[in-house]
Amino acid sequence: MKPGAPTTRAKARAATPPARAARSPVAPSSSQGPWPQAGGPPRPQPGSAEVKSQRPEKRMTRDDMLALMRSGQIGPNATPAAPGLSRRARASWRPAPAPAAAAWSAARPRPPPGPPPSGPASGPSRGPCRPRPGPGPPGHAPAPAPTTSEEEDDRKKGKGVGSSADRAGRRARRNERATERRVSSPMPAASLLNEDDEARRGRSGRRPHHKGGGRHAAAALARKSHAEVDAPISVRTLSEALGIKANDLLRKLMAMGSMATINANIDDELAVMLAMEFGMTLDVVHERTAEDDFMQAFAPAAEADALQPRPPVITILGHVDHGKTSLLDRIRKSKVVESESGGITQHIGAYQVEYNGHPITFVDTPGHEAFTAMRARGANVTDIVVLVVAADDGVMPQTVEAIAHAKAAEVPIVVALNKIDIPNVDTAANVSKIFGELAQQGLNPVEWGGDVEVVKTSATTGLGVSDLLATLETIAELHELKADPDRPATGTCLEASISEGRGVVATVLVREGTLRVGDVVVCGDGYGRVRALFDDQGRSIDKAGPSFPCEISGLDVVPDAGENFAVVDDVGRAREVAEARRLRTRDAAQAERQTVTLENLYNRMAERKVKALNLIVKADVQGSIEAIIKELEKLENAEVPIRILLKGVGGISESDVILADASQAIIIGYRVAPEDRAITMADEKDIEIRRYDIIYQVTDDVKKAVEGMLVPEIKEVHLGRAVVRQVFRISKVGAVAGCFVTQGVIERSAKVRLIREGREIYKGAIEALKRFKDDVKEVPQNFECGIKITNFDDVKSDDVIEAYRVDVIRRTL
Numbered sequence: 001m002k003p004g005a006p007t008t009r010a011k012a013r014a015a016t017p018p019a020r021a022a023r024s025p026v027a028p029s030s031s032q033g034p035w036p037q038a039g040g041p042p043r044p045q046p047g048s049a050e051v052k053s054q055r056p057e058k059r060m061t062r063d064d065m066l067a068l069m070r071s072g073q074i075g076p077n078a079t080p081a082a083p084g085l086s087r088r089a090r091a092s093w094r095p096a097p098a099p100a101a102a103a104w105s106a107a108r109p110r111p112p113p114g115p116p117p118s119g120p121a122s123g124p125s126r127g128p129c130r131p132r133p134g135p136g137p138p139g140h141a142p143a144p145a146p147t148t149s150e151e152e153d154d155r156k157k158g159k160g161v162g163s164s165a166d167r168a169g170r171r172a173r174r175n176e177r178a179t180e181r182r183v184s185s186p187m188p189a190a191s192l193l194n195e196d197d198e199a200r201r202g203r204s205g206r207r208p209h210h211k212g213g214g215r216h217a218a219a220a221l222a223r224k225s226h227a228e229v230d231a232p233i234s235v236r237t238l239s240e241a242l243g244i245k246a247n248d249l250l251r252k253l254m255a256m257g258s259m260a261t262i263n264a265n266i267d268d269e270l271a272v273m274l275a276m277e278f279g280m281t282l283d284v285v286h287e288r289t290a291e292d293d294f295m296q297a298f299a300p301a302a303e304a305d306a307l308q309p310r311p312p313v314i315t316i317l318g319h320v321d322h323g324k325t326s327l328l329d330r331i332r333k334s335k336v337v338e339s340e341s342g343g344i345t346q347h348i349g350a351y352q353v354e355y356n357g358h359p360i361t362f363v364d365t366p367g368h369e370a371f372t373a374m375r376a377r378g379a380n381v382t383d384i385v386v387l388v389v390a391a392d393d394g395v396m397p398q399t400v401e402a403i404a405h406a407k408a409a410e411v412p413i414v415v416a417l418n419k420i421d422i423p424n425v426d427t428a429a430n431v432s433k434i435f436g437e438l439a440q441q442g443l444n445p446v447e448w449g450g451d452v453e454v455v456k457t458s459a460t461t462g463l464g465v466s467d468l469l470a471t472l473e474t475i476a477e478l479h480e481l482k483a484d485p486d487r488p489a490t491g492t493c494l495e496a497s498i499s500e501g502r503g504v505v506a507t508v509l510v511r512e513g514t515l516r517v518g519d520v521v522v523c524g525d526g527y528g529r530v531r532a533l534f535d536d537q538g539r540s541i542d543k544a545g546p547s548f549p550c551e552i553s554g555l556d557v558v559p560d561a562g563e564n565f566a567v568v569d570d571v572g573r574a575r576e577v578a579e580a581r582r583l584r585t586r587d588a589a590q591a592e593r594q595t596v597t598l599e600n601l602y603n604r605m606a607e608r609k610v611k612a613l614n615l616i617v618k619a620d621v622q623g624s625i626e627a628i629i630k631e632l633e634k635l636e637n638a639e640v641p642i643r644i645l646l647k648g649v650g651g652i653s654e655s656d657v658i659l660a661d662a663s664q665a666i667i668i669g670y671r672v673a674p675e676d677r678a679i680t681m682a683d684e685k686d687i688e689i690r691r692y693d694i695i696y697q698v699t700d701d702v703k704k705a706v707e708g709m710l711v712p713e714i715k716e717v718h719l720g721r722a723v724v725r726q727v728f729r730i731s732k733v734g735a736v737a738g739c740f741v742t743q744g745v746i747e748r749s750a751k752v753r754l755i756r757e758g759r760e761i762y763k764g765a766i767e768a769l770k771r772f773k774d775d776v777k778e779v780p781q782n783f784e785c786g787i788k789i790t791n792f793d794d795v796k797s798d799d800v801i802e803a804y805r806v807d808v809i810r811r812t813l
């Protein structure tokens with residue numbers, strides 16, 4: 001990547017809506033003293049109410065800017081009389097919130113006219129930023145304005161606070177810190193130039209002439225070659241930032257194939273390109289969002305000293321029925337497997353066990369193919385994977401898949417060769433066959449000179465289980481797993497659901513820090529204060545440290561499994577992050593809907609003729625929904641699309657029934673019950689609510705329903721042929737063909753086709769089939785018979801009657 005090229009993160013930031021309104025104000029230092037005003041009202045004093053609502057009141061116009069430049073207050077020749085004029089102050093008529101950047105001359109030498117800077121322009125050349133520090137990393141009090149202590153120190157030490165050199169130095173330091181806090185798009189125009197452009201510019205020292213850039217481009221070059229603009233960028237704000245008439249920008253945009261209006265927002269990249277067209281570099285400044293601050297919580301611990309050993313997180317993976325739950329059961333000496341519906345693990349479970357006085361965390365993931373996504377998550381939170389392979393079955397498709405997940409997570413794998421108690425499986429031949437299968441998947445057993453430990457186990461007898469634990473302990477020790485228990489907790493949501501009486505309950509795995517009752521957490525789109533914490537045995541606990549799995553209640557909405565969570569320092573900030581996320585989720589969903597509408601307009605019109613199976617899926621936990629959806633995806637077919645109109649965690653409500661009624665949908669309740677009113681309404685409206693607690697029953701039923709809706713296949717089966725030898729005309733009956741069956745059989749119920757001179761004359765049914773005077777059901781080859789064709793009397797000698805049957809074949813998926 002070219003230095004300074006836009007990064008994915010920058011793009012993501014660009015897409016992040018600013019959360020300005022709720023941002024914490026910056027408390028100005030008491031030592032700042034009087035501040036030069038840019039013609040605006042007096043600067044508010046620290047702690048005053050005015051400080052708390054510092055928003056731009058008026059954007060600076062180009063004329064304003066020119067007036068300031070003329071007066072010498074800003075610009076390259078700014079006089080020391082206006083040394084502290086902030087960029088914000090330059091850009092808007094409003095009180096400066098805090099001591100800002102020094103004049104251009106102090107903090108950022110103004111780039112000379114001519115070629116814009118090439119290479120990374122994200123360094124000092126990005127220049128001063130307005131001081132708008134974020135509220136600090138989650139879990140911490142908002143950082144004080146960083147200038148305060150230094151200035152106070154200087155003041156106390158009697159340093160020449162008033163000397164302009166000192167002031168400039170301090171301001172430069174402040175600017176550096178402020179730049180670190182600021183989220184600025186590292187997307188200088190120079191980075192978007194292609195090599196040719198750069199080469200051309202390098203040779204000539206000037207930007208190539210752009211047709212249409214015109215006089216204003218030249219003027220811009222003469223005025224300045226670099227600008228900053230706050231996101232979101234409208235044509236108007238860009239025009240003000242660049243000092244180029246909005247009409248010129250609009251014309252240029254049109255030439256670039258983009259229609260816009262003066263108030264339309266344009267994206268960062270386009271703005272940077274537009275600035276380039278006028279020979280300028282542009283930095284897009286994004287207000288630091290609550291999300292940006294929130295994400296800091298996941299940064300690795302800064303202090304190595306703070307790290308302490310933590311329990312390993314071990315995930316059990318493997319093919320269905322190879323004994324994962326039984327093995328974990330044996331390890332826990334509990335009986336989880338007996339409580340599972342249909343004997344299949346349906347949810348992710350996480351447990352902590354003690355071995356040799358050390359805790360080990362186990363994550364049990366279901367082995368059913370439908371739970372691939374869940375398993376993937378399991379592999380991603382884990383330190384070590386135990387791959388359970390049944391000794392009587394060997395490496396199976398989901399074993400291979402599990403290996404892929406473990407490899408993707410780059411974690412060590414220990415193989416538990418389970419069910420070794422089954423007679424005749426612990427033979428050299430069988431074991432070496434399985435070793436071969438493992439080696440084929442890149443897991444070379446230690447016994448074969450590789451590095452993968454294979455431990456023979458029996459969940460039934462307990463054989464080898466302690467060897468397995470000892471192996472895991474050794475590997476964990478080798479990896480020196482550590483975490484900082486003293487920082488605000490972060491971790492992963494493994495599962496979440498709504499529980500009656502407890503509200504949203506999430507199973508989380510703490511990765512760093514310590515989670516406590518009363519902590520405010522953000523998890524996915526949800527937030528809330530942790531009302532209660534429970535361990536894997538359902539016991540109430542006060543806190544959960546690193547690698548500890550626990551259930552939390554108190555979130556306001558059900559987060560998606562796999563979402564990260566972090567503790568933040570107050571509910572307001574948590575709400576801000578969660579609400580911004582929900583907004584983005586909604587916008588994304590809306591954008592998706594719109595895209596579908598536009599892109600598939602014709603398809604959709606055609607679709608109206610197509611039958612579809614509409615479903616509403618309600619389930620106990622998010623993971624179940626994912627699993628059901630994944631299974632249903634396998635039933636996808638062009639003829640009967642399966643439309644999941646609504647999917648959600650929780651019981652079946654009246655509104656679900658209303659939706660089902662309006663859309664002729666079937667409601668699928670997976671391990672949830674309908675509310676009483678929903679049952680009554682469903683009865684009234686004849687809506688089908690189908691309840692399940694085993695996943696394959698859902699898919700079996702949906703499959704049958706889809707198959708029932710497929711247009712059946714119609715197949716003609718030839719039965720026989722008869723030649724008309726003579727025609728009998730009988731009053732009140734009509735023409736009866738006296739025939740000889742030349743091939744096959746003529747059945748009374750058959751359909752017939754009358755062929756004359758090789759051409760089909762008529763297609764119909766047999767009204768009567770007789771042998772002599774008797775009605776018969778069929779007449780075989782080489783026999784004579786009388787055939788009366790329904791509603792057809794134009795039969796002639798030598799006509800051929802072909803009999804056939806129409807089979808309607810139900811289609812399957």
Ligand SMILES: Nc1nc2c(ncn2[C@@H]2O[C@H](COP(=O)(O)OP(=O)(O)OP(=O)(O)O)[C@@H](O)[C@H]2O)c(=O)[nH]1
Nearest residue numbers: 320321322323324325326344345367419458459460
């Ligand atoms: N003989 C024998 N049977 C075992 C052993 N381990 C598990 N089983 C049996 O194998 C079957 C499946 O065991 P589970 O523990 O449910 O298997 P699982 O891999 O967790 O299955 P899913 O949760 O469906 O993925 C059960 O009937 C167990 O009793 C073992 O070591 N020996």
